[in-house]
Amino acid sequence: MRTKSKTAETRIKRSLRGISPVISVLLMIAIAVAASLVAYAWVMGYLDFTTSKTGQAIIVQSSAIDTSSNDLLVYVQNVGSSTVEFSPTACVYIDNELKVCSISGDNPLDKGKTATLAIAGADTLSYPIKLKVVTISGTSTERYAWKLSSVDGIAPLETLIFYDDFESGNSDKWTQKIENGGTFTVESAADAYQGTYLAKATVGSNLDDYVSLRKTVTSTDNLYISVYMRFDSLYSAEGYVIAGPMFRNSGASSMAMSILSFDGATRKWGVRYWDSPVWKNILESGTSTVEAGKWYFVEMQVIISDTNGELHLWVDGVEKISASGLDTNDYGSINTAAISVYIDYAEGVDRPICFDYVSVSDAYIGPE
Numbered sequence: 001m002r003t004k005s006k007t008a009e010t011r012i013k014r015s016l017r018g019i020s021p022v023i024s025v026l027l028m029i030a031i032a033v034a035a036s037l038v039a040y041a042w043v044m045g046y047l048d049f050t051t052s053k054t055g056q057a058i059i060v061q062s063s064a065i066d067t068s069s070n071d072l073l074v075y076v077q078n079v080g081s082s083t084v085e086f087s088p089t090a091c092v093y094i095d096n097e098l099k100v101c102s103i104s105g106d107n108p109l110d111k112g113k114t115a116t117l118a119i120a121g122a123d124t125l126s127y128p129i130k131l132k133v134v135t136i137s138g139t140s141t142e143r144y145a146w147k148l149s150s151v152d153g154i155a156p157l158e159t160l161i162f163y164d165d166f167e168s169g170n171s172d173k174w175t176q177k178i179e180n181g182g183t184f185t186v187e188s189a190a191d192a193y194q195g196t197y198l199a200k201a202t203v204g205s206n207l208d209d210y211v212s213l214r215k216t217v218t219s220t221d222n223l224y225i226s227v228y229m230r231f232d233s234l235y236s237a238e239g240y241v242i243a244g245p246m247f248r249n250s251g252a253s254s255m256a257m258s259i260l261s262f263d264g265a266t267r268k269w270g271v272r273y274w275d276s277p278v279w280k281n282i283l284e285s286g287t288s289t290v291e292a293g294k295w296y297f298v299e300m301q302v303i304i305s306d307t308n309g310e311l312h313l314w315v316d317g318v319e320k321i322s323a324s325g326l327d328t329n330d331y332g333s334i335n336t337a338a339i340s341v342y343i344d345y346a347e348g349v350d351r352p353i354c355f356d357y358v359s360v361s362d363a364y365i366g367p368e
Contacts, residue, residue, distance in 0.1 A: 055080050055081035055082040056078075056080040056081075056082055056084050056135060056137060056139040057078075057079045057080035057081075057139065057141075058076055058077065058078055058079065058080065058084060058133060058135065058139055058140075058141050059076070059077055059079050059141050060074060060075065060076055060131055060133060060141055060143045061075045061076070061077050061114060062075050063075065063131065063143075063145045065122040065123075066118075066122075069118075069120075070120065070121065070122050070123055071118040071119060071120055071122055072094075072118070072119040072120075072121075072122040072125065073116055073117070073118055074092065074101075074116070074117040074118075074119070074131060074133065075114055075115075075116055075117075076109075076114065076115050076116075076117060076133050076141075077112075077113070077114045078109045078110065078111050078112060078113055078114075079111075079112075080111060080139070081111055082111065083108045083109065083110055083111065084108060084109050084135045084136075084137070084139060085107060085108040085109070085135060085136045085137070086103055086107055086109070086115070086117070086133075086134075086135060086136065087136050088100060088101055088102060088103055090134070090136075091103075091117065091133055091134050091135065091136075092117055092119055092131070092132070092133055092134075093130075093131070093132035093133075093134070094119065094125060094129050094130070094131060094132075095125075095126075095129055095130050096130070096132070099119045100119070100120075101117045101118055101119045102117075102118045103115055103116070103117055103118075104116040104118065117133065127145070127146060128144050128145060128146040128160050128163055128359065129144070129145050130142065130143075130144055131143050131144070131145055143160075144160035144161075144162075144163050145160065146160050146359065146361060146365060160359055160360065160361050161217055161218075161223075161337075161360045161361055161362060162215050162217065162337065162358075162359070162360040163358065163359050163360070164358045165194060165195055165197075165356065165357050165358075166186050166192075166195075166197040166198055166199050166355075166356060167195045167196070167197050168186075168197075169186060169188070169197055170186050171184065171186050171199065171213055173215070174213045174214060174215050175214055175215050175216040175336075176212075176213075176214040176216075177211075177212070177213055177214075178210070178211060178212040178213075178214065179211050180209060180210050180211065181203065181204035181208075181209030181210065181211075182201065182202055182203035182204050182209050182210070182211040182341070183201075183202050183211065184199065184200070184201050184202075184211040184212070184213055185199070185200050185202070186198070186199050186200075187199075187200055189354075192356055193228040193230075193295050193356035193357055194356060194357060195356075197356075198354050198355065198356045199213065199339070199354065199355040199356065200352050200353070200354050200355075201243075201339075201340075201341040201352065201353045201354075201355070202350055202352045203341050203342075203343050203350065203351070203352075203353075204343070204350065208342075208343065209342075209343050210242075210340060210341060210342035210343065211340065211341055212246070212338050212339070212340035212341075213338060213339050213340075214248065214336050214337075214338040215336065215337050215338065215360065216335060216336055217334070217335065217336065217337055217360060219333040219334065219335050220333060220334050220362070221303065221304035221305070221333050221334065222301070222302070222303045222304070222362070223247065223301070223302060223334050223337065223360065223361075223362065224299060224300070224301045224359075224360065224361045224362070224363065224364060224365055225245040225246075225247070225299070225300055225337045225338075225339075225358070225359070225360045225361075226245065226297065226298065226299035226300075226357075226358070226359050226361075226365045226366075227244055227245060227297075227298055227299075227339050227355050227356070227357065227358045227359075228295050228296070228297055228298075228355065228356045228357045229243060229244050229295070229296050229297075229298050229353065229354070229355055230293065230294060230295045230296070230353065230354040230355075231243075231290065231292050231293075231294075231351065231353055232292060232293065232351065232352045232353065232354065233292050233351045233352075234262075234267075234290065234291075234292050234351070235262065235351055236262075237262075238262060238263055238264045239261070239262065240259045240260060240261035240262065240270075240272075240281070241259065241260055241341065241342070241343060241353075242257045242258070242259050242272065242340060242341065242342035242343075243258065243259070243260060243340070243341050243342075243353050244257075244258040244298045244300070244339060244340075244355075245257065245258050245298060245299070245300040245337075245338075245339060246258070246337075246338040246339065246340045247300075247302050247334050247336065247337060247338070248334070248335065248336035248337075248338060249331035249332050249333065249334065249335050249336070253274070253331045254274065255273065255274055255302065255328070255331050255334065256271055256272065256273040256274070256300070256302045256311060256328070257271070257272050257273075257300075257340065257342075258270070258271060258272075258298055258300050258313055259271065259272050259281065260290065261281070261283055266287040267287060267288055267289075267290045268283040268284050268286075268287055268288060269283070269284050269288055269298075269313060269315055269320040269321070270282055270283035270284060270313070270320075270321060271300065271311045271313050271321050271323070273302075273311060273326070273328060274330055274331065275326070275327055275328075275330065276330045282311060282321055282323050283321075284313075284320040284321060288315070288320070295356075296315055296316060297314075297315065297316050297317065297367035298313070298314070298315055299313070299314045299364070299365055299366070300312065300313050300314075301313075301364070302328060302334060303328065304328050304329050304332070304333055304334060305326075305327075305328060305329055306327055306329045307325065307327060308324065308325060308326075309324075309325075309326035309327055309328030309329060310322075310323065310324045310326065310328075311323045311326060311328070314366075316367055317366055317367045337360045339355050339358055341353050
């Protein structure tokens with residue numbers, strides 16, 4: 001039995017033949033091609049997904065309040081190269097709180113198209129607000145918005161370029177802090193204009209001492225900055241103090257700033273600006289009563305032009321300075337918005353100035 005079994009096994013082994021070298025080469029080539037096709041399909045699919053996702057981009061064009069329905073309207077445009085989609089229950093955040101919205105317009109939204117997101121309860125929000133819009137795939141955009149007056153039942157919300165109420169307890173939102181002969185601190189104070197924090201500039205008693213908080217912004221030829229400002233005490237020496245809003249250019253040169261002058265009897269609000277080769281002061285035509293310990297809302301606008309430049313200054317919503325036909329273009333476009341204090345008098349007394357609720361916008365802001 002063993003001999004017979006062994007003989008059968010030998011016959012089976014002898015009947016087996018190896019694969020022809022030509023066929024083996026062809027099989028190897030076929031396997032390699034198939035693997036390449038699989039890899040190509042996977043990679044292209046991944047790339048298509050990646051391109052689709054990275055090609056998504058949205059912006060908040062503007063926002064408004066429909067006073068008849070009390071809805072906050074957020075106008076979102078698809079500025080990317082691929083379609084985006086929104087979830088009505090998970091696409092809008094207001095001050096980091098998720099809100100439910102209704103969507104008018106196409107959804108998914110093709111490139112170049114705009115959709116309107118409507119959020120109920122616009123009158124319950126505390127302005128300015130921080131808007132964040134998110135697509136289903138995670139693409140997002142953020143903007144601040146400030147409430148303005150109503151026109152034909154629609155109250156527009158102009159976009160804030162920068163905002164700081166100092167409730168973070170620090171000045172980290174600002175690009176740079178300058179302390180030259182003084183300090184600029186953020187402090188908890190019961191008498192803050194709002195909330196529990198304010199910024200305080202304490203400037204030395206020497207001529208030319210100054211402090212400043214500066215924020216780099218996208219270069220522009222037309223900008224507004226506003227701040228609530230309080231003098232803890234008023235200087236008695238003749239001269240002026242640069243206090244409050246200031247604009248600077250990309251070359252780090254001051255361009256225009258708000259001032260408060262004193263001639264020994266009267267005080268005047270004004271604007272100081274550079275018109276090569278000298279600084280020029282424009283003072284209000286009348287006089288102002290300025291009290292220590294009182295908050296003042298100071299807003300300044302600068303329009304850059306060789307021949308049609310403009311300077312405007314409002315205090316508590318009243319326009320104190322309106323000057324046009326100026327050459328404001330010696331330093332080019334505005335690159336930095338700031339709040340500053342600069343001493344241009346020699347009194348020998350430190351006089352702190354407090355700030356709160358700073359806003360930078362592309363439109364008139366106005367007091368609350």
